[in-house]
Amino acid sequence: MRAYLALLRAGFQRQTSYRLALAAGLLTNAFFGVVRTAVFYALYRERDQVAGLDVADALTYVWVLEGLFAVVWAPWFWELAEAIRSGEFVAELLRPGDPYLRLLAFDLGRTLSVLVTRTVPTLTVAALLLPLRLPATLGGLALLGASLVLAAVVSFQLRFLFGSAAFWTPDYRSLFMLVFPVLWLLSGFVVPVDFFPGPLRALVDWSPLIPLLMAPVRVATGAAGPALATQVAWVALLWLGGRAVLALASRRLVVHGG
Amino acid sequence: MAEHAGVYLRLAAASVRATARRPAYLVVRFLSAGMIVGIEVAGVVLMLDRFGSIGGWRPAEVVVLFGLAFTAQGLALVFGDTLEADKVSELVRRGTFDQVLTRPTSPLGWVVASYVDTRFVGRMLAGAVTVAWAADRAGVAWTPGRAGLAALAVACAATIIFGVLLAAAGFTFVTVQGSEAVNVLIYGGQYLASYPMQIYGSALRFVFVWVIPIGLAIYVPALGVLGRQGPAGLPGWLAWLSAPVAGAFAALGGLAWRAGIRHYVGTGS
Numbered sequence: 001m002r003a004y005l006a007l008l009r010a011g012f013q014r015q016t017s018y019r020l021a022l023a024a025g026l027l028t029n030a031f032f033g034v035v036r037t038a039v040f041y042a043l044y045r046e047r048d049q050v051a052g053l054d055v056a057d058a059l060t061y062v063w064v065l066e067g068l069f070a071v072v073w074a075p076w077f078w079e080l081a082e083a084i085r086s087g088e089f090v091a092e093l094l095r096p097g098d099p100y101l102r103l104l105a106f107d108l109g110r111t112l113s114v115l116v117t118r119t120v121p122t123l124t125v126a127a128l129l130l131p132l133r134l135p136a137t138l139g140g141l142a143l144l145g146a147s148l149v150l151a152a153v154v155s156f157q158l159r160f161l162f163g164s165a166a167f168w169t170p171d172y173r174s175l176f177m178l179v180f181p182v183l184w185l186l187s188g189f190v191v192p193v194d195f196f197p198g199p200l201r202a203l204v205d206w207s208p209l210i211p212l213l214m215a216p217v218r219v220a221t222g223a224a225g226p227a228l229a230t231q232v233a234w235v236a237l238l239w240l241g242g243r244a245v246l247a248l249a250s251r252r253l254v255v256h257g258g
Numbered sequence: 259m260a261e262h263a264g265v266y267l268r269l270a271a272a273s274v275r276a277t278a279r280r281p282a283y284l285v286v287r288f289l290s291a292g293m294i295v296g297i298e299v300a301g302v303v304l305m306l307d308r309f310g311s312i313g314g315w316r317p318a319e320v321v322v323l324f325g326l327a328f329t330a331q332g333l334a335l336v337f338g339d340t341l342e343a344d345k346v347s348e349l350v351r352r353g354t355f356d357q358v359l360t361r362p363t364s365p366l367g368w369v370v371a372s373y374v375d376t377r378f379v380g381r382m383l384a385g386a387v388t389v390a391w392a393a394d395r396a397g398v399a400w401t402p403g404r405a406g407l408a409a410l411a412v413a414c415a416a417t418i419i420f421g422v423l424l425a426a427a428g429f430t431f432v433t434v435q436g437s438e439a440v441n442v443l444i445y446g447g448q449y450l451a452s453y454p455m456q457i458y459g460s461a462l463r464f465v466f467v468w469v470i471p472i473g474l475a476i477y478v479p480a481l482g483v484l485g486r487q488g489p490a491g492l493p494g495w496l497a498w499l500s501a502p503v504a505g506a507f508a509a510l511g512g513l514a515w516r517a518g519i520r521h522y523v524g525t526g527s
């Protein structure tokens with residue numbers, strides 16, 4: 001346990017040391033957030049509620065999205081796949097302890113750093129300036145915090161699965177390029193999934209993409225219970241899936257080079 | 259630079275041939291780039307259809323803006339992708355740029371022609387298809403004048419984005435590391451220009467019409483294409499201004515690029 005905590009701390013420190021990238025990231029989030037905010041204000045000028053969302057829900061969606069962007073689409077997305085392709089990943093299998101947990105601990109350290117340095121400041125400033133719908137009680141805020149951390153865990157678990165494609169093919173990036181546009185839409189990063197047509201939305205609600213963005217948005221705007229339950233269920237399922245993939249892959253791992 | 263045009267064309271063709279050695283890879287990059295445009299547009303249409311209009315514009319009219327902005331951005335990045343911060347940074351850190359400076363070609367020509375990413379060709383074409391599709395849905399009756407305005411919008415906005423890339427590259431020569439912050443203008447500018455300008459506050463509108471005039475370049479000609487009146491302060495005749503403004507902006511970017519090269523000292527690698 002101590003080893004995993006140390007890895008978590010190391011991941012946190014590693015990510016926190018990229019100061020310039022942090023500033024550029026905050027600027028990018030702020031800019032897109034402002035544009036999206038203007039879009040929703042204009043859309044809701046003559047409407048109170050559309051597809052169950054009012055303007056406060058929509059603005060909350062915008063700023064949770066901006067806050068979580070770098071958590072879900074982590075800049076280090078391909079590190080695992082590259083380590084697998086180069087063969088460095090073998091060292092990971094030789095180290096003591098559980099490789100999946102070790103990777104999770106280090107990754108979670110990095111995403112926690114993003115949560116602290118990007119998500120929380122972005123959401124706080126937005127909440128001070130705009131009528132967001134955020135929990136007003138400490139308990140509610142704690143649930144939102146838990147939901148953001150769960151989003152970070154699921155994001156690692158999904159990135160792990162995509163990275164694992166490198167065990168089977170060196171063309172893992174091409175594969176991902178073809179699915180990325182679909183993930184981008186269905187996870188709600190283009191528009192809230194609430195605006196999807198009924199059948200599509202029902203389908204998406206049962207997908208592991210919901211815990212990444214829409215679940216935290218729902219926790220923030222009031223439907224905490226079911227959203228958190230969905231996240232926990234997916235963490236458990238993806239945990240089993242990730243471990244199964246790792247077990248399969250370690251057996252057929254081919255290391256190129258000397 | 260013009261007298262070496264043949265050299266640059268051969269360089270660019272060689273880079274495309276190199277990618278084409280793996281046709282499947284080429285096709286995937288191309289398709290994926292097109293899909294991103296299609297998906298983004300699909301999402302926006304789903305949302306706008308729920309609301310019916312934004313700033314008085316119908317969904318199809320807004321999608322014309324999306325298409326124009328994507329086309330322009332794709333066009334700019336077909337040429338300017340190698341000017342992005344991470345790529346220039348690598349050029350400097352590896353010492354490759356030292357060699358570029360000793361060659362009897364213009365450094366800019368070499369950097370631009372050294373690699374053509376087919377992804378952005380896909381983005382550009384998908385953008386153009388989007389314009390055609392949305393214009394049809396918006397009931398645009400194409401005339402030579404309107405087609406000319408659409409082409410003007412794409413050319414001017416692409417020139418402006420290219421100018422931003424030039425200036426950013428000049429900056430990267432000095433700082434070596436470069437900053438991803440420029441993506442705010444390249445991707446954020448495209449996103450902002452995809453919605454009608456009247457929905458933005460006066461500060462944002464001023465910046466993107468007059469300072470980084472990508473809003474001027476897309477929005478004002480689009481008014482003509484769609485046969486619409488602009489809001490107060492943005493009359494349709496401003497479209498005539500967008501070409502000289504875009505040219506001047508790119509020239510400023512070129513100056514920044516030159517200043518960057520003048521301060522370039524290499525990394526000793």
